[in-house]
Amino acid sequence: MNVILGGGDMGKTTILDALALLFSPTNGTTVSETDYWQRDTDQEFVIEATVSLPESAGIENQRRMAYPWHWDDKQAVLPTGADGEEVEVGAPVYVIRVRGTTDLEPSWEVVQPDGVIDHLSVGVRRQIGLVRLSSDERNDRDLRLVYGSALDRLLADQGFRARIGKEMAKVPLDKELGQESRKALTSLSDKMGKNRLPTGLTLGLTSGQGPSIGSLIGLLAQHQGKDIPLSSWGAGTRRMAALEVASTTAGNASPTTIDEIERGLEPYRLRKLIGILESTKGQVFLTTHSAVAIACVGQQGHLWYLDGKGNIGHLPAAKIEVQQRRDPETFLAKLAVVGEGKTEVGLLNFLLGKAFNGNPLDEGVRICDGQGSSAVLDLLETFAEANLECAGLVDDEGEKLGRWKALKATMGDRLLQWPKVATEGFIITAIPDEKLEELVENDEEGLTGYRMRSLAERLGIEAKDWSSIKAALTAKQKSLKALIIEAATGATDGASDKDKKAWKKHAQNWFKRDGGGEELAAKMVSLGAWPKVKDTILPLINAILAAVDRSSITGLPT
Amino acid sequence: MSDDDVARLLRSDAPLVVIEAPAGCGKTYQGAGYAKDCATAEQRGRLLVLAHTHAACGVFRERTRGTGSKVEIKTVASLAVEIASAYHIPLELPHQVEAWARMGGEGGFDAVAQKCANFLTRHRMIACALARRYPVVICDEHQDCTADQHAILMALHASGVKLRVFTDPLQRIYTGKTSKEAKTDAARWEALKAQGAHAVLDFPHRWRTGSLELGKWVLEARAALLNGQPVVIPAKRPVGLNVIVANNQAKARAQLQLDNRKPVDHVMMGGDQILVLTASNEMADAITAFTNRRVGVWEGHTRDALTALVDVLQSKNGDAEAVAGALVAFVGGVGVGFSMSTHGTRLMEEIKDGCCKPTKGKPACIQDMAKAILAEPNHVGASKALKLLKDFIEQKQNGFDTVKIDYRAEFGEAVRLGAFPTPEDGLGEMMRRRAHFRRALPDRVVSTIHKAKGLECRNAMLIPCDSGFGNTYYSRCRLYVALSRASDTLTLVVPSSGGSPLLKIE
Secondary structure, eight states: OEEEEESTTSSHHHHHHHHHHHTOSOSOOOOOGGGSGGGOTTSOEEEEEEEOOOGGGOGGGSSSOOOOBEEOSSSEEOOOOOTTOOOOOOOOBEEEEEEEOTTSOEEEEEEOTTSOEEEOOHHHHHHHOOEEEOSOTTOOGGGBTOTTSHHHHHHOOTTHHHHHHHHHHHSOGGGGSOHHHHHHHHHHHHHHHHTTOOOOOOOOOOOOSSOOGGGGOBOEEEETTEEEEGGGSOHHHHHHHHHHHHHHSTTOOOOEEESSTTTTOOHHHHHHHHHHHHTOSSOEEEEOOOHHHHHTOOTTOEEEEEOTTSOEEEEOHHHHHHHHHHOGGGGGSSEEEEESSHHHHHHHHHHHHHHHTSOGGGGTEEEEEOOSHHHHHHHHHHHHHTTOOOEEEEOOOSOSHHHHHHHHHHHGGGEEEOSSSOHHHHHHHTSOGGGHHHHHOOTTTTOHHHHHHHHHHHHTOSOOSHHHHHHHHHHHTOOHHHHHHHHHHTOOTTOOHHHHHHHHHHGGGTTSSTTHHHHHHHHHHHTTOHHHHHHHHHHHHHHHHHHTTOOOOSSOOO | OOHHHHHHHHTSSOSEEEEEOOTTSSHHHHHHHHHHHHHHSSOSSOEEEEESSHHHHHHHHHHTTTOGGGEEEEEHHHHHHHHHHHTTTTTTOOSOHHHHHHHTHHHHHHHHHHHHHHHHHHOHHHHHHHHHHOSEEEESSGGGOOHHHHHHHHHHHHTTOEEEEEEOGGGOOSSOOSHHHHHHHHHHHHHHHHHSEEEEOOOOGGGSSSOHHHHHHHHHHHHHHHTTOOEEEOSSOOTTEEEEEOOBOOSSTTOOOBSSHHHHHHHHHHSSOEEEEESOHHHHHHHHHHTTTSSEEOOTTOOHHHHHHHHHHHHTTTOHHHHHHHHHHHHHHHEESOSIIIIIHHHHHHHHHTSOSOOOSHHHHHHHHHHHHHHSTTHHHHHHHHHHHHHHHHTTOTTTTTOEESOHHHHHHHHHGGGSSSHHHHHHHHHHHHHHSOOOOOSEEEEEHHHHTTOOEEEEEEOOOBTTSOSSHHHHHHHHHHHTSEEEEEEEEEOSSSBOTTEEEO
């Protein structure tokens, strides 16, 4: 099961459409100029896939033999090996593709190992039997007897349509005609006879250019004693029923595409459906906008992320599992901006809110809490390895220096790691000394007292008024700024063993809390620290703006 | 074993069935019947018939008409070429494997088969994919399989192909001539028999409409040849079997001049049909000359002279002298009266001098040919020159009235070469056409035994039936192939003394 994630308009559904065209069960499928890159129909497009097919697909039975390629776990390669040595039997793979020609015709092809191109027959595509659940409201194709539909393959009765046609032709329709109408028919017959045209006219069903008899036949189910077409049920039921039809077909290993899997399904049914899909034999490709859906993708599923530049990359479960469960929306954004903790998230909220002059999420930029340095490192590395765009803001804790350095080299300005300090340290350092008391103040949330106490505790004094604190600082030859930074970051240097825990918690009353980062950021601006820090911060902000095609800024809009 | 038993065995679930099938005992009938049954049965995939010659493919194609795409018929060599083409990159072969193999003659196709056999054995997935396409494979004339071709078959069989093998060890005339090679093949044959179910066809169907007595005698002859004994021609000849004693008194090699010509002429010219069989191409040419070209040469599917011509045209493109030289050699190969001494020297002179001398008569004609080659010193020019030559011969131009073309089809194909982008393309395309359009056997024709293998006719003559058929396994096979072609009459022309040790005439 492959779950394709990413922001809106990034091309998730396009991937499913491409699969649908590649496996199209008819030759009647048309392509239009909007299927071509920038509507330039002079340039062909190619959708190519390397596939391992069950014997039932019958690809070996095309007019010309289709020869298999060797699969090296990454791609189709030519089978090689030194003379005499037997090569391990691997699943043969075939390279198939559909080409949109400059005549706006789709051309289905098999690429042979020598590069020769053969036609990929509609029979093979029909046997592959892609099950397609699009987000189209009225889509019930697989519940009807259309050529190549799931129901068609389930019944697998080639002569059925012809027999039905015969039966239908026997129905004496003109018996139902009124007296006058029958007379009209008779007189037409007479008149035709006089003009030496065919006579003996009656009414019957005839097939024309329109839909085939098969497409008029679909599954019915009992509802309160009446037969109701399954296609009249709710969207969720229709989709689950179509999947059931497909999976009931003997030996079925059809690929399935599902657009917006959450459509029409309540969270409990969605969880159940994903569970079923994870265990099916055929490959499943689905898109989703649902955090519930992402959160319940288990070990059998693969997450693929489509970034703002149209790159698609695999996100290995082990590395992103935590983030996947805690903040699945990370993977639904055009650009995920990962902050190390609450302070960084708040700071980013404030800064990006200003930079975007509104909620950055409106532009698909999601600010997520990475919950700690090493988790963020894993996550960012995963994105980087998959060649996907994302951004990050982290402290420098002096650990895993090599990995961070490599990541920085890949991400450039999209990664900001404060130089050798934590966020609080960097920003508070830039606040003028005379404004420090204002920094401490937060009476709205009643935190001023707690903060003063944390300072006093660190100085080993009881009194928590400014004069006592300052006196103690003078005695210890320590600056107020340094003390505040220690308290705000929960530093434990110099704490006795029994105090360590309490000192660490100090940070939660400063900026490591919900809203704390925003407070720090707002004070950074209002207390005049911005001019000192902007050269460090602006490259990150501008890199994020650039990723969503916004122009860069030189300062914060007020 | 009765025909019905054989039919049942073929249709059984046995993974390998080996049928020993003497000539004319209904092998093709059994094979084609089985193929047709397989085609109509509701089963996946296709049945593949592998033969060795395009002629045999043609016969099978005719007998399985109406089976559509359910039956595919090709030669083992072309299957190997097809597989090798698909994987020519890892096999380190050029893109056009068939052309490459053809240019290498027999050795070329052997190399392809060897690479292909090795590749299939190593890459089971390819053999398995082929097995899905061809769940059943019939191999016709297995005795003509080389070791590598046999390995290809066995690789398919090991991947699940149901294999039906028809073979006649006594019609083994294409693979190695030495007794060592014959022994290897015999061991392979015994191993194959031991591996699967085995049966022998033993009713001479071919002779049912002709002389059944002759048919039975041919089967007896076969048994004798297999057992290393001479073939007895009884004093009371079976109906249809004639022996004419006549000696070839020609001084030169590859000429025929009989002391007792009348009865031979009578058989050759008297009836409405005759297939004259002889051992070598040279003797076939001599016989057609002997009959004043009233008996033409059966060209079969091989085109030795044309292949040699194409080889030069391909490699010496632009070299007018080389083109002219190859052209003279080619015409010498397909006919008589046109050689270096009669026409070639003058042609080469004209090419060297740039056709500057004013001439008339025969030299003018040769100059026209030279001009065509000089204007386009490649296959197009050669083709135009040959077309001119064809016209000169037909118009009986002075100096060309003695030129006779015996291999008319081959000559015609050379004339058509010019229409293709390269000579190799042309040769390949004409090979394909030849493979698909089977020419009917002319009423009066002389053929080598090799080219006649697989053919059948009412009347045949083997000439000369002399010591050329020595006491070797290879000669026994050749003799048997020759004896088993005709259904009504068979005439053996034997010398009065020093005849073949394989014949005991009573």
